[in-house]
Amino acid sequence: MDVTIIVPTFNESLNVEELVSRTQAAVGSRSVEIVFVDDSNDDTPAVILDVAARYAVPVRLIHRDVPVDGLGGAVLEGFRVANGRWAVVMDGDLQHPPEMLPRLIDTALRGEADGVNLVAGSRFVEGGSAEGLSDGVRVFFSHFGNGIAKLLFPRKLAKSTDPMSGFFAVRLDAIDLGSLKPRGFKILLEILCRKQMNLVEVPATLAPRGGGESKADIKQVGRLTRQIVELRIGRMPGFALIGFIGGIANLAIMWALQQAGWTYIEAAIAAAVITIVGNFIAQEHFLYHDLRAGARRLWSRFGHSAGFNAIESAVRTFVLWAAVELLHLHSHTILTQAALLVIGFLLRYTYHERVVYRQLADVDAPAQAKTSL
Template sequence: MDLTVIVPTFNEAPNVAELVRRVEKAVEGIDAEILFVDDSNDNTPDVVREVASRHVLPVRLLHRDNPVGGLSGAVIEGLRSTTSRWSIVMDGDLQHRPETLPAILAKGDATGADVVVASRHVDGGSSDGLSGGVRRLVSQTSIKVTKALFPSRLHGTSDPMSGFFGLRRGSIEVDGLHARGFKILLEILARQSLSVAEVPLVFEARLAGTSKADMKQGIALGRQLFDLKFGRISGFAAIGALGAVANLAILYGLQQFGVGYLAAACIAAVATIIGNFLLQERFIFNDLKAGARTVWKRWWHTFAFNGTESAVRTFLLWLIVETTSLHSVLVQAGLIAIGFTLRYLYQSRIVYKNVGTSEPTLDDIVESETAAHEAATHDISAHDAHPATGPVRQAEVA
């Protein structure tokens, strides 16, 4: 197959019929399909099935009950679920014009590019569909900041924040992508050295429904930029450093009130374990929580490991202080530095390891007019999926 159009959706039922109609018309003559990767909690899956039964264009539905990684996770899951020569990602709200699909495919074939971006910021492109001047200003500022942070990787595109882009099969390491934030193109371009071409995008007004853009997504973008630029371990180190300062301050302060250094060290350890866990949950491993253990299991693993590490560290603190002339605070600082690496490895590889969630449900809804008729009267489950589809793997967030 030449093309899979990957459409991540969240409660986009009102837009499905028009989207399928326009995509089918746009890709006429192209060996193509639509793959909806749906995280909805409304009737969007049922609407997709009903609409698809009225069209010849092959439509697949991959519904995720546990939407690991949000929009980025949905796109990654979609990329794993297709073997087409090209995959084009577009939003389900029709702000991305389906009529641009052939241009993306043609540009990729003509240039040999790995990625073709539909850009609002080239000749013929426009961002007028953004709701209000504030959103346009925020969008333009975000692009400038992003390109400043990654000048070499993003020099080939004028719109690294675009959600409408095509990927040549085999051009990227899908398993190397992190499902975080909602700007998956940024994740792709910043992580790998790729050749990029562009076509103009006229960003249209939303047909129906409400925009998902909010302050929460802005914070998520900031976190994504930090992680891409400095790595997750940098944030972990920053929180660890804050915890170390707090640990030393508590240790010193309690001793000033007459508490023995061993008791003070134990109190400081418990306080900083709790504080560090809460900060790491919120700022460092937030994108991994959906596929990891429950919060209480994560807390137990964290407390057990850090408690053990703290006990060993306290013993070594006693041993070194009692057998040398070194000050307890200096010794504690050195031991904390050694324990940092062990804690990070345990947290990232054990505590927040993807332990698996329920498998997404894959429907091959329409393959032909005959299949369309059958789909109108039968609910096609994952067990009925076409063998060529292969197994659908759980989105891995690392």
């Protein structure tokens, strides 16, 4: 099969049949399938199954009871189950008219010989249009996103006029699914920033949405900003801030306990226990809250986090003792502890990113009813 058309949906039952009907008419005899990755809590899955049984174009449904990572996670799930060499991503609300599919697909298939591995629909090339952005918030959101993304990624987005586009085709063997971290909903931006792609753009028109209600709101500007920042510099600044506050608390607790008559070892151990718990709570609520659903369970996360931090603290405390006693740094215990905390921060950040909040590929498999038609 040449192409899998991935359509992420959330309560889009009013648009399903029209989308399938127009897609079938548009693609003609091309070798394609449609995969709906559905996070709905209404009758959309039932509508998809009914429509699938009445149309000739192959249609499959992936229903996710636990919508891990939202729209971006739905697209990534579609990539995983696709049968085609190419995956086309388009909205389920008819804002991406199915009549644009032939040009997108044909450009992709013809470009394979020249190494093309990504074809994106752009509203900002000749023939493209964003007239479907019917309100000021969405117009602002679109231009804000494109502007800030191109400002922060001038090289990687040099050939892209519309990195915020949700209508594109990508050759699946050209991307590393494991490297994609779709915390945000702009998966094309994620692909472009993670790897250098051989991009070609075609004109795209953003039409007014079909039935149902728009999912766009001002909060998406904040989500997009966060996605771009994480793509640029990762979560280290946030982790560092939490670690810094925890470090200050650690030193303050240690100092206060020493003033109360505790030995520096007793004070260091107590300070470590208190700050380990406090840092974990802060990370859960302010830094990694969007990864909790796709990671291991809460108590497992806490066990891994606290366990590693306890080991790191024990080693750090031993090194502190060795430095103070063997190097005679009794008058510099706080300064020595501060230096060790910096080293410990780098180790803890790496462990939390790669282990504690690692996204488990099978985390949502038991919760999903996957029906292939």
